[in-house]
Amino acid sequence: MLSKAADLSLPARPPGTSASPRGTPAVRLDGVVKRFGAVTALEETWLQVEQGEFLTLLGPSGCGKTTLLNLMAGFLEADAGEIFIGGDLVTATPPYEREIGIVFQNYALFPHMNVAKNVGYGLRMRGVPKREIARRVDEALALVKLSGFADRSPRQLSGGQQQRVALARALVIQPKVLLLDEPFSALDKNLRGSMQVELKEIQRRLGVTTVFVTHDQGEALSMSDRIVVMSAGRVRQVGTPDQVYRHPQDRFVAGFIGDVNRLPGRLEACAGERATVAIRDLRRDVEATALRDCAAGAEVDVFVRPDHLGVRPAGEAGSLPACVAALVYQGSHIDLYADLADGGRVLVRMPGQGALATYAPGTPVGILVPQGGLVAFPPEP
Amino acid sequence: MRRGLRSRVLGISGKLLVGLILAFIVLPAFVVTLAAFNDRAILSFPPAKYSTRWFTRALTYRDFQTGLWNSLVVTAWASTIALAVGTGFAIALKRYAFRFKAGLEGVLLSPLIVPHFTIGLGLLVLATGIGAARGFPVVVVTHVIVVLPFVIRSVYISLQNIDERLELAAASLGARPGRVLGTITLPLLAPGLVSGWLFAAILSFNEFTASLFVTGQATQTLPVAMYGYVREFADPTLAAVSVIYIAVTAALLTVANTFLGLGKVLNVEQGR
Known part of the structure; x- marks a missing residue:
């Protein structure tokens, strides 16, 4: 290949x-x-x-x-x-x-030209000889697996095929x-x-x-x-x-990329690269970069991914008291939503289907917060 | 029960109303057509005997012959010039931001509001001032002004339906602005241009009020010649001319519909 x-x-x-x-x-x-x-x-x-x-x-x-x-x-x-x-x-x-080559969201194929004319447009504008245009258009169409579609009108193509044409048109130049x-x-x-x-x-x-x-x-x-x-x-x-x-x-980045939970915490100490935050009575290490300007005792938001959290029987050490709110079957995993005793809802992502039988909505549980994989930021101003 | 009766009455009277409106729209054309084939010289209804002698007279009457030729010449020039000028203005109004844009748009569309006799009279005064009264150039200019708003509207709507990303894509592929215009914008605009031209041609061919002021004996268009005729004679020759008018316009629209699709040409369905 x-x-x-x-x-x-x-x-x-x-x-x-x-x-x-x-x-x-x-x-x-x-x-x-x-x-x-x-x-x-x-x-x-x-x-x-x-x-x-x-x-x-x-x-x-x-x-x-x-x-x-x-x-x-x-x-x-x-x-x-x-x-x-x-x-x-x-x-x-x-x-x-x-x-530059550009592919737009709606592909912007020229509706009055067939596929080959669309793909060859940039080459015609550059004054490339006809035979070379034909050869390069063929190659570009082969690249996007659309050989044999040269004479079709864009209207006759599916969305995916239109996108391939747009891609070939942008790449051929x-x-x-x-x-x-x-x-x-x-x-x-x-x-x-x-x-x-x-x-x-x-x-x-x-x-x-x-x-x-x-x-x-x-x-x-x-x-x-x-x-x-x-x-x-x-x-x-x-x-x-x-x-x-x-x-x-x-x-912003923490909240925008991937699903994430926000837990209210308090900054205990900031030393070098690491800082210690307390979430209720749990002490956890986080990166200190974003917390340099915060005084000890300041409120911070701790962000944790749903797949980093765990669910344990209620009252287990190192967990936050909570109550199961809902279970959502997602095929490869289960999304468990739980309401924390202090307020706020967290999402826990668990592999497999075991949770479906174990945690019915209403069950008191403990939410296990890991030692690693946490980031913390000052609260929004 | 009463509800059912009332809605039935409403339904029937509604259909009746629509039927009457449609009848009123086609009635003049129907009556004129019957009159044109009436053998008798007096405009009477219904005709007792049918003949085509008024068509013969219409086609051999000198004023109508020159009037028709003048009309065709004026229409061809006026609608073509209006198309070129109107397309330029439509592109400027749609694509560029400049000072007095709203003012320009207002002036260009003003012939829709300003009475045609005002336009005709104004141009007559102007043309007399420069010694060009009642010549073909003045007649053509008058018609261009009168039909320009329709051309601009038609082209503007077509421009609105062109995705500007097509032009951006063409530019990114190396097409200079002139080539983008020639290879992308104008080909996609073609239906709008045809419809604009067709609109202009039909309006120009039918234009009477302004023409009455700016035409002379040698330059009078067919509608003006018809007006002159009806002041002297009262026979069904005019009805025959009207039938020819209807037939020609209908033929034009049929051709446009066959080759371009009437919806596209008249911009009735803009969504497509």
């Missing part, structure tokens, strides 16, 4: 053979700002996308991720700062000279960067999963630098090399999926 990539005239760029000097980031944003009237859609942002990287811009709607994508594509002009693509300054370069704007959100759930795997495979094979915009944290975690978590026009954290999942830097 891998040897096939060498035959493709698509952007197969093995490490070290890239056009730009090694180490030059594929995209660099230096202090980019975008305002719409009085609203700042994107606050001063510094960001680098490495060559061949799959970078995800993740955040709720209105967080500035699409603005950032449009700035990279050249559809919007930055109010301040500079944008570099492959080392070249492109801040004032129009989109048609940026050599050998873009310096591939931009994906929520490309999976219009697909049904089953198709979404298989398209994600396929896109990731194509991306890895071609080594094309990819910037992916999504609001779906599951998608971001499963596909990205790095994730940029954004909220309210600001970059909150940049890191690998594991970093943002296990070591969130602020409470």
Whole structure:
């Protein structure tokens, strides 16, 4: 399979053979700002996308991720700062000279052209000879497994097939960067999963630098090399999926990525890298980074993943008293919701089906809080 | 029981009302058509004997012949110019933000409100001022002004139905603005352009009030020639001309429907 990539005239760029000097980031944003009237859609942002990287811009709607994508594509002009693509300054370069490929949420296939004409559009605009266009369109369609669909109209294709055409159209021009704007959100759930795997495979094979915009944290975690978590026009954290999942830097990231429980706690001591917090009468270690400014005795919010919590018989040492509220069967696991005696509801995710028989709603239980895997932040102002 | 009776009465009278409204819409065309085939010179109803002599007279009457030719020439020029100008304005209004945009829109759509005789009179005064009164250029300009709002509306609605992301995608693929216009925007706009042109052509062909002011003996359009005729004669020749009018317009719409789909052309169903 891998040897096939060498035959493709698509952007197969093995490490070290890239056009730009090694180490030059594929995209660099230096202090980019975008305002719409009085609203700042994107606050001063510094960001680098490495060559061949799959970078995800993740955040709720209105967080500035699409603005950032449009700035990279050249559809919007930055109010301040500079944008570099492959080392070249492109801040004032129009989109048609940026050599980027883009796949929109609705695919934006040209309805008056057939599949082959759609895919070949970028090559025609570049004045590529007809025979070469035909060859490269064939290769691109083979890459997205749509050989034999060249003469179809976009209207005759399913959502997944339209997406493949859009992807082929963006890749055939050998873009310096591939931009994906929520490309999976219009697909049904089953198709979404298989398209994600396929896109990731194509991306890895071609080594094309990819910037992916999504609001779906599951998608971001499963596909990205790095994730940029954004909220309210600001970059909150940049890191690998594991970093943002296990070591969130602020409470927004902790709350947005994955399901999470928030337990009220009190800061006992802060020493070097670690801090000690008390949750009711349980003492637990957490990372101290976010708590530097807090005095001992201050109230803090402790965040813990549902799969890190456990359920024990009521009254067991090291657990918080609670009462089972509901059990939700999820197939591979059970979601158990419990009301804490101090108020507040927690979600405990348990593998297997054993819990269904053991914990009927109303049963008093103890919620086991682990020693590791906790993060704490000052409460919201 | 009473409820059932009342709703039945309401139902019947409702249908009756709709039927009457529809009858009133088609009645003039029906009466005129019958009159056109009436053998007698007096406009009477119903006709005692049928003939096509009024059609012969209509087609051989000199004023109608020149009037028809003038109308065709004026319509072709006016609707084509209005389409080109209106498309430009529609794109500007839809896609660009600029000062006095609302003002420009108001001026462009004002012929919908300003009476046609005002437009005709104004242009007559202006044309006389520059010594070009009653020439073809003035007639064409008058018609362009009168039909422009319809062209702009038609093209504007079609533009609204074009997803701007198509143009963004084209730009990202390396198409300069001119090529985006030529390869994406205009082809997708084609139905709107055809419908705009068709609207303009039908309106221009039927335009009477403003034409009455700006046309002369040599440049009079068919409706003006018909007006001149009805002031001198009272025979069914005009009815025959009306039937020809109806037939031509119907044929035009049928062709448009066959090749483009009437819904698309007239923008009746905008959702598609």
